[in-house]
Amino acid sequence: MVQARMEETLQRLLPALDIVPQRLHRAMRYAVLGGGKRVRPLLAFAAGELTRADPARIEIVAAAVEMIHAYSLVHDDMPCMDNDVLRRGKPTCHVEFDEATALLVGDALQPLAFQIIADHTIADDALTRIEMMRILAAASGSRGMAGGQAIDLASVGKTLSLPELEFMHIHKTGALIRAAVAMGARCGEVPEARQLDRLEHYAKTVGLAFQVVDDVLDSDGSTATLGKTAGKDAVQEKPTYVSILGLARARALAEELRAEAHAALASFGAEAVRLRELADFIVLRKF
Ligand code: GRG
Numbered sequence: 001m002v003q004a005r006m007e008e009t010l011q012r013l014l015p016a017l018d019i020v021p022q023r024l025h026r027a028m029r030y031a032v033l034g035g036g037k038r039v040r041p042l043l044a045f046a047a048g049e050l051t052r053a054d055p056a057r058i059e060i061v062a063a064a065v066e067m068i069h070a071y072s073l074v075h076d077d078m079p080c081m082d083n084d085v086l087r088r089g090k091p092t093c094h095v096e097f098d099e100a101t102a103l104l105v106g107d108a109l110q111p112l113a114f115q116i117i118a119d120h121t122i123a124d125d126a127l128t129r130i131e132m133m134r135i136l137a138a139a140s141g142s143r144g145m146a147g148g149q150a151i152d153l154a155s156v157g158k159t160l161s162l163p164e165l166e167f168m169h170i171h172k173t174g175a176l177i178r179a180a181v182a183m184g185a186r187c188g189e190v191p192e193a194r195q196l197d198r199l200e201h202y203a204k205t206v207g208l209a210f211q212v213v214d215d216v217l218d219s220d221g222s223t224a225t226l227g228k229t230a231g232k233d234a235v236q237e238k239p240t241y242v243s244i245l246g247l248a249r250a251r252a253l254a255e256e257l258r259a260e261a262h263a264a265l266a267s268f269g270a271e272a273v274r275l276r277e278l279a280d281f282i283v284l285r286k287f
Contacts, residue, residue, distance in 0.1 A: 002062075006041045007033065009059045010066065013116050027097045027105045028112075032070040035088030035227070039210070039282065040065045040176060044184030046274035047199060051188025060120045061132065061183040064113040068140050069176055071109035072149070074102050081153065082232075089227035110140070122187055132183045139179035148172025152238070160239040166208065173214070174207030181275075195268075202264040202275060209257035210282050215240040216250050217287070225287050258283040 010032055015025040041062035048058035077084045077092040078099060085095050094102035114133060123129050138144055148171025155168065181203035185191055191199070215233065219242040223230045233240045241250040261279035265272045 002042050002045050003038050005055075005059060006038050006062060006066065009063050013060075013063050014112075023097070024101060024104055024108060027093060027101045028108055030090075030096060031074045031093050031105050032067060032109070035090065036066075036070070037285075037287070038062075038066065039278075040069055040180040042278055042281075043177060043180040043203070043206070043275075044187075046272075046278055047181040047184030047203075048187045049274050050199070050268065050271045051185050051191055052271075053184070053188030057120070057122045057187040058184055060116055060122050061187055062180070064117050064136060065176060065180045065183065067109045067113040067116075068136065068145075071106040072145060072176075074109075075106045076149065078102055081149070082236075084229055084232070086223070086227070086229050122183075128186055128190070132186055135179050135182050135186075139175040144171055144175035144179075145173075148175065155239055157237045158239065160244070162244055165239055165241065165244060169208060169211040170204065173211045174204060177207035177210060178203040198264050198267065202261050202279070205257050205261040205264060206279050206282050209254050209261065209279070212241045212250055212254045212257065213283055213285065215242045216247065216254065217285075218242075219247060221286065227287065254283045 011029075014029050014032060017026055017029065019025055041059075044062040044065060045055070045058050048055070048061075073087055074093040076082050077087055078094050085092055087093075090096070092102075093105055097105075113136065117129070117133055117136070121129075122132060140146065142150070148168050151168040152172055155164075160168070178200065181199055182196075185196065185199055217226060218230055218233045218240070221230050232238075233243070241253065245253065258279055262276060265275055265279075268275075
């Protein structure tokens with residue numbers, strides 16, 4: 001099972017608790033281990049399965065993406081951003097430790113993600129390995145996740161059009177999801193450009209679907225089930241798919257995106273079964 005394997009991999013790749021500075025390492029492990037759906041690792045494994053990649057390679061790529069994701073959640077929860085106290089059913093990192101430590105957790109997890117990629121043979125040739133680092137760096141930076149977060153922070157209390165909302169989410173949430181698929185696929189036999197295009201389309205579509213469902217769950221789910229504070233978007237006056245479309249149309253959009261994701265995989269055979277299952281999971285999940 002991917003989740004159990006990821007837990008073991010992340011345990012191994014994170015600095016041990018007895019290494020100085022112990023408190024920072026404890027906080028890094030707190031932020032990464034023992035929680036989360038591991039959707040990005042699941043996507044990396046599913047894409048790697050499509051290209052017959054060695055799971056020992058995929059787990060490294062998946063761990064790198066998950067470290068970037070975990071850092072983004074730690075920073076997002078801080079008082080200067082979303083100011084939340086609950087994440088993955090536990091107190092957020094800055095609540096459990098302190099703000100300076102939470103900041104440092106992000107500062108340290110980001111380079112660790114790139115270090116583990118550099119330390120392991122995740123593809124046959126050096127150029128593909130560099131390309132994978134470039135994909136992760138671009139997905140994380142100001143024209144990817146961090147840029148999407150900047151737009152998100154700037155849009156509080158504003159009305160966004162649907163294309164503007166989509167632009168924000170393609171960056172904030174979608175970029176890292178696309179990177180997980182793109183990197184997972186590159187761990188194996190190099191896919192043809194046409195196959196990569198189809199995978200990219202799939203990843204873009206499930207990335208958006210993920211966010212639409214996240215908005216639906218925030219509006220419709222409970223804090224206990226989600227493990228994070230429900231109903232926050234409305235309280236914080238954040239534009240969401242639910243605030244723009246209403247709950248029923250947001251749900252319908254998620255279904256349309258699920259169908260589009262399946263269509264993007266139509267030319268693949270049984271090797272894409274996990275990617276199809278994940279498109280279903282992302283749309284049908286309740287947490
Ligand atoms: C701080 C640079 C920086 C970026 C933060 C990801 C993000 C950008 C903010 C998180 C805020 C948020 C609720 C985004 C909506 C979608 C999302 C990424 C949810 C959290 O991801 P999950 O559901 O979390 O995969 P788990 O805990 O399952 O890993």
